[in-house]
Amino acid sequence: MATTIKDIAQRVGKSVTTVSRALNDYNDISPQTKERVRQAAIEMEYRPSVLAQRLQKQRTDTIGFVLPTFGPRFSDPFFSEFLAGIGNRATQLGFDLLVSTRTPGEEELSAYRNYVQERRVDGFIIVRTRKKDDRIDYLKSANYPFVAFGRVKENFDYPFVDEDSEFGMGLVVEYLIRLGHRKFGVIAPPMNLMFSSYRLKGIRMKIEEAGLALDENLVVTSDLTQRGGYIQAQILLGVPDPPTAIVACNDLMAFGAMSAAQEKGMIVGKDVSITGFDDIPMAEHSHPPLTTLHQPIYKIGGMLSEMLVKLVLNEDLKKRQVILHPSLIIRQSCGPPPQN
Amino acid sequence: MATTIKDIAQRVGKSVTTVSRALNDYNDISPQTKERVRQAAIEMEYRPSVLAQRLQKQRTDTIGFVLPTFGPRFSDPFFSEFLAGIGNRATQLGFDLLVSTRTPGEEELSAYRNYVQERRVDGFIIVRTRKKDDRIDYLKSANYPFVAFGRVKENFDYPFVDEDSEFGMGLVVEYLIRLGHRKFGVIAPPMNLMFSSYRLKGIRMKIEEAGLALDENLVVTSDLTQRGGYIQAQILLGVPDPPTAIVACNDLMAFGAMSAAQEKGMIVGKDVSITGFDDIPMAEHSHPPLTTLHQPIYKIGGMLSEMLVKLVLNEDLKKRQVILHPSLIIRQSCGPPPQN
DNA sequence: ATATTACACTAAAACGTTTTGGTTGTCAAT
DNA sequence: ATTGACAACCAAAACGTTTTAGTGTAATAT
Known part of the structure; x- marks a missing residue:
């Protein structure tokens, strides 16, 4: 079995509370105790149980991402890169990324509902917004955190990144x-x-x-x-x-x-x-x-992760709505029209 | 706040234990009680807390997948489809998929070590096996469940799918x-x-x-x-x-x-x-x-998920090692060599 | 001498499940 | 009448953290 906080408590002869507070650097623990606890933690290769932390904090530290696809075979280089962008930034911020793919429609929406009801994720990243978007309507009504890549036709009073x-x-x-x-x-x-x-x-x-x-x-x-x-x-x-x-x-x-x-x-x-x-x-x-x-696809993914995490942690985002300007990359697929 | 098992217990006037056992269909609960509990659960829109279940079961119900990429911009249609295959099957089996991307090397291996030590996932799916594969050596030594897409040079006594x-x-x-x-x-x-x-x-x-x-x-x-x-x-x-x-x-x-x-x-x-x-x-x-x-990429992903889940649940897999035969798809990129 | 403050620590509760090891009451067999 | 078996139920412990609401002691201020 893995070392727990209890084992450390036993070893240093302090209470579980003290150990926990020492590790979290509370200032009602003496420097010496903190040091001893930290040492012990290292020696015993202690790693907190994410499971326990999550239960206690009532947070999953997980971002939900439901990828809209047509048919099961999904093979879109745009999304691969986008995914990497979201995922890597999320990891840096201590969040997991939960991915699944759904065909747009009723089944897709029920995936969202499930995740919300089971409190499986702390918030969502939404892509390919629709003019009238069920997913957004639902999450708004459920008062669940989300950020989107894209605007909708009306009431886009939610946090998003979009390109112009x-x-x-x-x-x-x-x-x-x-x-x-x-x-x-x-x-x-x-x-x-x-x-x-x-x-x-x-x-x-x-x-x-x-x-x-x-x-x-x-x-x-x-x-x-x-x-x-x-x-x-x-x-x-x-x-x-x-x-x-x-x-x-x-x-x-x-x-x-x-x-x-x-x-x-x-x-x-x-x-x-x-x-x-x-x-x-x-x-x-x-x-x-x-x-x-x-478009900086990878970067956009990262921005969205970051915004969502801030939202979840109740920190405030400096920019709630970002609009980027794509730049024209001229290569060889265009030329003057043929003469005739 | 979401309904808990405790709320149901209160409502039906039984203990928490009884409710839990009723919901899990144990046979030391009378049919009437079971029925009443189920009704109440539906009416109160009860959903078990995955967090609590996981802590108690000491399982994360999560599959780990660390995608090997060169550089952060990753955009490989093969992996998109593979990912969808793993993910969708995992979802069907009640498992989450935790994805991250790493450049092969030291940093990659430490990602595995982290996930293992923090017990963040129940097992791994490994792709693009190397002749001498650190990841596999490590997981074997840590005695952690995994399945691989591909063999290695020696000792491939682990569960895998590979194409010939x-x-x-x-x-x-x-x-x-x-x-x-x-x-x-x-x-x-x-x-x-x-x-x-x-x-x-x-x-x-x-x-x-x-x-x-x-x-x-x-x-x-x-x-x-x-x-x-x-x-x-x-x-x-x-x-x-x-x-x-x-x-x-x-x-x-x-x-x-x-x-x-x-x-x-x-x-x-x-x-x-x-x-x-x-x-x-x-x-x-x-x-x-x-x-x-x-190669049936999507399907292979699904097979791997399924194998890993069985492994984690200690069910036995009918085939531990699968070798598939690719078929030749003739299109128009080949012809007789030019004459000269 | 007494009240106040700061410091260092901790017991117990909480998060929401499942599992363990029971108890109680009823009925049939001896 | 006693024993055994069975059905139906449940209290408490467990999973591993963090938070709440303290306690006791020593130093400082009145």
Whole structure:
């Protein structure tokens, strides 16, 4: 059996209380006693039982993260990195990370309810916010701590980090217009996602600002996967007068679009320009390397962990709501539109 | 405050013990009492406190998973899917999954030591086994439950799942030889990884069986990332008499190799053939789609969770050591070698 | 001489379960 | 009438901490 505080108490001939207070550096314990207790703890290789601590503190020291996925096979480089960001920061702060994956919907919400009722986690990190978001409504009503990556349509009076997608997409479109493009295809995320609106809005605004029009028939939506991007790009490139530039709303869909174009014998960056969003590591080494918007995914995960932990510990966060500005990373997937 | 067993006891006018035993369906409680207790529990929305249960049971109901990564930015589709497999099965079995990421080495091992000493998890799942594996040596010596994805060089008398890489690579090489290839390049994983040996061995054997020779100068190692595959393929394709087929030891490196070839103006599947290993979802939608070996990654994760949970609960596993056979998925990244 | 304060320590309760080792009452067998 | 078996229940201990609400002693202030 592992050493307990009781064993130490016996060894140094003091009470359990004293040992506990010595280890926690209370100032009603004499320096000598503290020293003796600490020594003993080291010698006996004492490690507090997290289980006991948690029961007593009525805190789980655990962050909950329910990953929304479609189908069980989940394989998204964006989330891998995001996860690492959350997890590593949480560890530094002495918190565990409890991960599970759910398909959005009723089953997902009941996962939240379960975790709350069983008091299994101290709070949640929510990603891919929806315009009308059940999860957020629920957690608010249950008065349970959470932070989100993303805003919602109304009442976003909760702590969040979000990137300014509208601004980001503006950068992309501006760049494409400068290259000479006039006809755009857009592969948008599912419309119920909040960032879908922002990204679309950013695209529309810049196009209109330039006195151009976005052909609504060339705006398609897909599911943020590579396969989805592939399928939708096939459609976009198959119409009579196809777009010269395809703006995909994340990198994975952009890769899919590249495959579709290449399969048609087109050279990406010459016959058609394609852009992404996220700047996942793979974007640098695709063929051609992808022009995209950079978000500090790993860092964002870390920020969210930190905010949530502060929330749970009732410390106050200096910034409750953070909006980041993505930067345009120009690589080789774009060029001037083909002449004809 | 949440309802406790004490509240129920009060309500039904029985002792705490009786309530506990009723809920756990002991047979020294009368059917009527059981029924009344259950009713009350439902009405009062009782949920047992996992914290208290864990303390009492001296079990954390938690699986530990320390993901080996190089650098903090970790973005590997293989692991995303693997993680989902472990996590979802664990949840079904009533276990939590505690994830953290570490760079292999001293710091990694001390993460294991910490988790063990603090009794934070009931057991571990280990991946990417090394020929001589510290983690396994340690857990064995500490007599702590674990299961591994992969074998080690000696004494693999522990529970594991592994795929037969040797066999798999045999399939690939056989196929390439049948297509007419005589000159192979290999992008191998870091040599300290156990599956590195198996895969290399499988390649060598089949080549020699066919009466050919593997040019050792065309065997390079890399770090299993896309960038790594890209860099090494540049080298392989830059030598005076380059290989006509490149066998990469995972899909990510294969993608990198494809980019490198394409950047040189080569058409993959025609000017050069490239193969991978894993069959991650992206393999189907790359350009060209990748010929690779399929492993049921998600399922393997699930098997490992299940084995570990049984181990922890002292149930016996019907199979302690499982070896799976990958299947060859032929897509468009390979073809006959170019004539010249 | 007495009250006050500071210091160093501690017994007991609490967190919410499960398990141990009973007790009590009833009925059937001797 | 006594013994044994059984059903139904329960008090207390245990898991390992932290917190509460003290106690006793010595030094200092009145």
